[in-house]
Amino acid sequence: MSFLEKTLKAAGFTVHRMIFSEPGAEDVENFYARIGTAAPHLMFAGHTDVVPPGDEKAWTHPPFSGAVDKGQLYGRGAVDMKGGIACCVAAVLDHLAASGGKPQKDGKGSISFLITGDEESIAVNGTPKLLAWAAERGEKFDHCILGEPSNQDELGDTIKIGRRGSLNGTLIVTGKSGHVAYPQRADNPVRGIVTLIDALQNEPLDKGSATFQPSNLEFTTIDVGNKTVNLIPGEARARFNIRFNDCHTLDSLKALLEARAAKAADGKIKFAFKFEPSNAGVFVTQPGPFTELVSNAVAEVTGRKPELSTTGGTSDARFITHYCPVVEFGLVGQTMHAIDERVPIADLRALTTIYRKIIDTYFG
Ligand SMILES: [Zn+2]
Incomplete structure (x- = not known):
């Protein structure tokens, strides 16, 4: 989050970092950054927390080394989902550099990052409170891309538009x-x-x-x-x-x-x-112009027509859906939560290109 703060402030974002507390739950650090004040407002969401590495000796490279070996980046969170956050930050910075430092050429539009540290846990002091805080400030979101590892086998095979x-x-x-x-x-x-x-x-x-x-x-x-x-x-x-x-x-x-x-x-x-108390409601974003925009960007870069899927467990999209339409698209989920979690550098580059295309088209 400190790295994000430094990087995004330098690009002109207004950054907020806050800790949310709740009796009986761990304090959690959260992050919100926005550039621009006008609509349309595209939000990127994600989490910086990770599940524990398990038996560290079983890893080919230490789980927090970020080692690159034979074109693959190793590390807990490489896929789920610091890798996804890195790609959307890189794509946004590329877009801003090409458009005179503003989300859109005529100066309209906003881009924000809503990043929590409480996704892999009980999700009490994370995204729900961050969204409520943002709503109280008058933040209005038009669309959200959640960078969770959505793909099954290959980059571009799946966009999640809902979860049970x-x-x-x-x-x-x-x-x-x-x-x-x-x-x-x-x-x-x-x-x-x-x-x-x-x-x-x-x-x-x-x-x-x-x-x-x-x-x-x-x-x-x-x-x-x-x-x-x-x-x-x-x-x-x-x-x-x-x-x-x-x-x-x-x-x-x-x-x-x-x-x-x-x-x-x-x-x-x-x-x-x-x-049992549950905050795991259903989320769905009906197929339409926004899912098509994301789908087309994925197809252009990967050559694959992604499936619009609603399978799998819950994610923070269940909270975001109450504020704006949300889709999940990120890396390939095969090694997430596993020993030797890793991602091909080529996938990181391709995902960055996909996000860039989405942003360019969205504000185009
Ligand atoms: Zn995740």
């Missing part, structure tokens, strides 16, 4: 414990939970949408914890995770589960849901 949301919960069925020989005096919650699990997982949550595969519910454990052979237990629990698409919101999804369970319980099974 995630919800964790526990289904709790309460019965009445008793002796297995006298079941009429007890109420076995194992029977109840089997009925409810069956009802919840057998009917699909939806059929999928124009941009997403169908939502999916997976039960991950069923727990009764009964060690006694002749005892009917008093309670049974089942945990689940749902990856959901844009047919639902977190609230509508919870209501759907409650309704389905109530119907199956038919007043005879006592149940409750405990949902």
Whole structure:
């Protein structure tokens, strides 16, 4: 962030660095820089934090050396995603150098960098607070490119235009414990939970949408914890995770589960849901002129027509989508989070050229 501050200040950016805190969470340093005051406003987003390197001795080159070997740059974060940040900064500086130091030739337009240090963690003191801070200052964004490693196998194969949301919960069925020989005096919650699990997982949550595969519910454990052979237990629990698409919101999804369970319980099974707090909502940017602009730039440089994908886990795009349309395009994700995370120098150059084309066309 210090390097970014020095580099972008020299190019005429106004830079803000701030630490956000929250009881029970680690303090996180965040970064915002902008050049220009007018619309259109193109924002580049990313994170400087990385996952731990794992067994450092297992790396071919030390994980924080930045060693270049046979045309590849080694290092934790090379792909996810300091490499992506380096490329967009280089592309922006190239663009400014060619356009008289302003985002656009007639002096209109703005470019900003929204960089957090809290993406690989719980994302509490990062992008959500940074966006709220920016909104309070009156910052308005028109479009965002998040430089996460979006590509599967080769640079240019995938642009992420959406990601599913995630919800964790526990289904709790309460019965009445008793002796297995006298079941009429007890109420076995194992029977109840089997009925409810069956009802919840057998009917699909939806059929999928124009941009997403169908939502999916997976039960991950069923727990009764009964060690006694002749005892009917008093309670049974089942945990689940749902990856959901844009047919639902977190609230509508919870209501759907409650309704389905109530119907199956038919007043005879006592149940409750405990949902874990989630800020992992769904994000989607519908295909249109902006996705086309990015797609064309990728195709021009790489010769590949990228797939507009909505697969994979969550990212900070789930927060940015509330402020402006966002797409994810960055490096190839194959070695991210792995030992020997590395990126071909050729990919860094090509990605810089792609970003440059996007910026030139956007302000052209
Ligand atoms: Zn990342």
